[in-house]
Amino acid sequence: MQTISSQANILLVDDNEEFRRFFASVMQDEFNHRVVAAASGFEALEILRSGRAFFDVIFLDYFMPGMSGLEVLQSMNDEGIRIPVVVLTGAGNEAVAVEAMKLGAYDYLRKENIDIPHLGALVDATRERHMFRVGREQEEEQAKEILLNEEATERVRSVLNAITPALNSALADIAVELEIQARGALENVEEGPTRKRLQTVFRELKKHVNVLESGIGVLLSLYQLVYARHEMSSAIEEIEKELEHRIRGMKGEGDG
Numbered sequence: 001m002q003t004i005s006s007q008a009n010i011l012l013v014d015d016n017e018e019f020r021r022f023f024a025s026v027m028q029d030e031f032n033h034r035v036v037a038a039a040s041g042f043e044a045l046e047i048l049r050s051g052r053a054f055f056d057v058i059f060l061d062y063f064m065p066g067m068s069g070l071e072v073l074q075s076m077n078d079e080g081i082r083i084p085v086v087v088l089t090g091a092g093n094e095a096v097a098v099e100a101m102k103l104g105a106y107d108y109l110r111k112e113n114i115d116i117p118h119l120g121a122l123v124d125a126t127r128e129r130h131m132f133r134v135g136r137e138q139e140e141e142q143a144k145e146i147l148l149n150e151e152a153t154e155r156v157r158s159v160l161n162a163i164t165p166a167l168n169s170a171l172a173d174i175a176v177e178l179e180i181q182a183r184g185a186l187e188n189v190e191e192g193p194t195r196k197r198l199q200t201v202f203r204e205l206k207k208h209v210n211v212l213e214s215g216i217g218v219l220l221s222l223y224q225l226v227y228a229r230h231e232m233s234s235a236i237e238e239i240e241k242e243l244e245h246r247i248r249g250m251k252g253e254g255d256g
Contacts, residue, residue, distance in 0.1 A: 006032065008031075008033045008034070008057060009033070009034050009036070009054055009055050010027055010034065010035045010036070010056065010057050010058070011035075011036050011044065011047065011048075011053075011057075011058045011059070012024065012036070012038070012058075013038045013040075013041060013044040013058065013060045013064070013069070013072065014037070014059070014061040014064070014088065015039055015064045015065060017039070019111065020039070023035070023059070024037060026116055026119065030120065031123065033123065040064055040066055040067065041064055041067030041069065041072040042067055044058075044060070044072055045075055048076070048081050049079070055083050056083075056123075057084050057086060057123055057126050057127060057130075058083050058084070058085045058086070059085075059088055059109070060073070060086070061087075062087055062088060062089050062093060062097075062100065063090065069087055069088070073085060073100060073105060074103060082134075083130075085100075085104065085106060086105065086106060086108065086109055086122065086126055087100040087107075087108040088110075089109070089111070090111060093110075106126050106129055107122065107125075167216055168213075171212060171213045174209055175206065175209050178202065178206055178209060179206075182198075182199075182206075185198055185202075186198060186199065
């Protein structure tokens with residue numbers, strides 16, 4: 001399991017300069033956390049979009065001119081910025097906190113009731129919850145991936161099982177036809193260099209057919225064991241259609 005370092009990188013988003021200084025001082029002096037401050041939601045999004053810094057937690061003021069904390073949260077969701085957020089609210093803004101939680105905020109903190117020891121614990125708890133959530137989502141994604149890959153593998157096996165008889169039949173027909181044609185061609189050829197050359201040609205062709213038959217059988221067996229990925233599903237369908245088209249074409253030529 002991934003461990004959490006003692007030092008956190010925090011983005012503070014608040015339009016109140018005095019609060020920004022107080023918060024940064026407490027975080028740095030009391031807990032040795034690094035703080036980057038943004039005076040508005042616009043500035044915060046610019047920092048996040050730049051990708052120049054990594055943040056463990058964002059403390060986001062709800063009420064700011066120009067862009068509220070909820071709007072910042074919504075923009076983060078839309079852009080796939082997945083950093084845990086603690087919303088800063090004032091007294092009587094519990095409804096706002098609920099809306100923020102619906103948008104993915106991890107917790108909320110009333111600015112007038114900040115307790116310094118609790119602030120440090122809140123940072124640690126938020127980081128731990130985020131790691132747990134990310135880990136759980138990864139496990140769910142892996143489980144989904146395994147299921148989809150199993151389905152794709154089964155589809156590959158189904159396609160191979162469907163085409164194997166046709167391939168084996170085609171190779172058998174070739175071998176039989178080759179034998180018939182060899183006998184017919186040699187019946188009217190007297191002993192001599194020409195007959196020997198024809199015998200050599202037919203013998204080599206038969207050998208190649210046998211090699212093809214063995215090789216295709218091995219390849220089909222190996223492909224049935226290959227772990228197909230679900231991203232290949234569309235490719236599997238195209239392969240199946242192409243093979244069916246070719247087989248129908250070969251049968252049509254044979255009938256003609």
